[in-house]
Amino acid sequence: MKKIFTISGIVLLITCLSRCHKADLLPAERYDDRLSAGLATNFDASSHAFTHAIDGLSARDQRVHDLGDQTFESKFVAAPAPVFGGLGPIFNNVSCINCHRNDGGGLPTTGSATSGLLMRISQAGTDAYGGALAVSGYGTQVQDLAILGAKPEAHVNISYTEVPFTYPDGVVTSLRHPVYELQNLYTPISVPYMISPRLAPRLVGLGLLEKVPENTILAFVDDGDKNDDGITGKANYVYDAYANQIVIGRFGLKANAPSLLMQIAMAYQQDMGVTSYPTSQESAFGQSQYQSVTDIGSTELADSMLNYVTFYVKTLAVPARRNVTDPDVKAGSILFNQVNCTACHRATIYTGTESSTPQLSGQQIHPYTDLLLHDMGDGLADDRPDFRANGKEWRTQPLWGLGLMQKTTGTAYYLHDGRARTIEEAILWHDGEAKKSRDAFTQLTNQQRDQLMKFLNSL
Numbered sequence: 071m072k073k074i075f076t077i078s079g080i081v082l083l084i085t086c087l088s089r090c091h092k093a094d095l096l097p098a099e100r101y102d103d104r105l106s107a108g109l110a111t112n113f114d115a116s117s118h119a120f121t122h123a124i125d126g127l128s129a130r131d132q133r134v135h136d137l138g139d140q141t142f143e144s145k146f147v148a149a150p151a152p153v154f155g156g157l158g159p160i161f162n163n164v165s166c167i168n169c170h171r172n173d174g175g176g177l178p179t180t181g182s183a184t185s186g187l188l189m190r191i192s193q194a195g196t197d198a199y200g201g202a203l204a205v206s207g208y209g210t211q212v213q214d215l216a217i218l219g220a221k222p223e224a225h226v227n228i229s230y231t232e233v234p235f236t237y238p239d240g241v242v243t244s245l246r247h248p249v250y251e252l253q254n255l256y257t258p259i260s261v262p263y264m265i266s267p268r269l270a271p272r273l274v275g276l277g278l279l280e281k282v283p284e285n286t287i288l289a290f291v292d293d294g295d296k297n298d299d300g301i302t303g304k305a306n307y308v309y310d311a312y313a314n315q316i317v318i319g320r321f322g323l324k325a326n327a328p329s330l331l332m333q334i335a336m337a338y339q340q341d342m343g344v345t346s347y348p349t350s351q352e353s354a355f356g357q358s359q360y361q362s363v364t365d366i367g368s369t370e371l372a373d374s375m376l377n378y379v380t381f382y383v384k385t386l387a388v389p390a391r392r393n394v395t396d397p398d399v400k401a402g403s404i405l406f407n408q409v410n411c412t413a414c415h416r417a418t419i420y421t422g423t424e425s426s427t428p429q430l431s432g433q434q435i436h437p438y439t440d441l442l443l444h445d446m447g448d449g450l451a452d453d454r455p456d457f458r459a460n461g462k463e464w465r466t467q468p469l470w471g472l473g474l475m476q477k478t479t480g481t482a483y484y485l486h487d488g489r490a491r492t493i494e495e496a497i498l499w500h501d502g503e504a505k506k507s508r509d510a511f512t513q514l515t516n517q518q519r520d521q522l523m524k525f526l527n528s529l
């Protein structure tokens with residue numbers, strides 16, 4: 071036995087020395103185009119495609135993943151309750167899964183159990199750590215639902231106007247322009263305020279993105295646009311309240327969250343009104359409704375449960391690509407490069423080392439993101455800064471899993487607020503740094519646009 075291990079160890083070492091980028095566990099000859107995430111790829115393409123644990127977890131890790139899964143799906147209720155109590159007093163939804171449908175995206179509606187869109191709010195200036203400055207009585211997020219005895223902060227009204235878009239070849243389509251408005255405020259807002267709509271994104275491969283080395287992300291920045299393609303990119307730096315330091319931002323639609331742990335703890339606190347060890351203060355703290363309806367004491371979510379859910383999200387597999395040998399898909403992949411989508415939607419990245427979960431370690435992944443912020447123009451702007459992200463900047467949305475959104479979410483919506491009903495509409499909204507690329511897309515022939523769509527649907 072020992073000899074076999076030594077021999078395979080030597081073979082692995084030689085393989086690695088000869089062409090390995092990192093200590094990757096999947097030999098290069100076993101890679102094929104379907105593997106979106108190396109060993110963390112899963113081959114289910116059903117409506118449950120985003121819900122699987124990566125293969126080969128130890129029995130203990132699988133158990134932790136499963137416990138996290140249960141918590142992710144559990145509906146919280148107002149305290150006192152034997153389990154999953156502590157909801158509210160104000161909140162946006164009652165469970166993770168209600169917003170991240172089948173671990174996919176959310177529906178762009180507000181104020182109901184099926185709503186996945188939430189509204190951030192702030193006023194001019196920054197807090198002590200450079201983050202958004204809270205609005206008195208509201209904090210930095212509008213909670214549009216409340217438990218019995220409390221009032222929602224506001225109703226978020228969404229209305230759309232259809233505006234036709236004509237391609238250079240005369241083909242016409244329509245884009246819907248959203249307008250957001252806060253109504254039925256529970257207490258008046260006395261300062262000018264900014265709002266930012268955010269739709270729940272799919273939760274794919276985030277454990278891998280957490281392991282992309284910071285140097286890799288920073289190497290994508292093209293300060294001063296040296297290659298003259300109109301694209302610069304910028305990293306966000308955000309405050310990690312748990313580690314008490316400023317770190318590079320990776321999660322959230324403006325790369326405004328430092329880690330999965332903090333992203334999830336903030337979701338419990340802000341989206342559900344459930345406190346946990348990194349975010350132990352109710353979102354309603356300091357507001358008039360706070361004292362009357364909240365029991366002040368220990369945190370509402372056990373430390374272990376927060377850790378389970380974090381491990382669950384971290385160990386969700388990435389769906390494999392489909393139809394990779396289809397000639398149209400292949401042609402579309404070349405076009406994706408030609409019109410320079412890859413300048414932001416980076417096709418190939420290597421993760422760093424992760425000793426506790428080797429499937430996330432040294433993997434060649436195809437997330438189609440650079441994790442950087444880009445100016446996307448006035449049309450997509452929320453005009454609300456978030457740490458170093460300005461009002462026009464958004465994090466390049468990873469495209470893996472894109473083609474399965476329809477199946478997983480039910481009805482798929484795209485972009486940060488779900489205004490795009492199709493992938494094509496999402497592309498047509500690209501502007502700012504992405505304008506050249508968008509224009510190049512509109513100048514493709516109808517057949518080429520089709521091929522590009524087929525490629526995107528294979529992701």
Ligand code: HEC
Nearest residue numbers: 162163165166169186268269270321322323334337338341
């Ligand atoms: C009210 C709807 C809603 C609920 C409930 C919700 N989320 Fe989210 N989730 C969002 C939105 C919106 C974003 C984007 C936030 C941003 O840009 O800051 C997001 C982002 C995330 C991200 C980061 C994704 C990325 O690509 O960077 C993770 C991870 C996540 N949520 C996990 C959870 C977990 C776990 C729960 C349950 C504790 C949860 N969410 C509850 C709406 C929701």
Ligand code: HEC
Nearest residue numbers: 411414444450464465466467484485486496503504507511
């Ligand atoms: C300058 C960087 C940049 C370029 C170039 C770029 N994108 Fe994007 N892309 C982004 C950003 C940033 C977002 C998120 C925007 C938002 O949510 O408002 C995005 C979002 C998307 C989405 C929506 C994904 C989702 O799940 O909602 C699709 C689809 C997309 N891009 C495809 C493309 C294609 C195809 C091209 C080439 C024609 C392209 N992009 C070029 C930066 C870029």
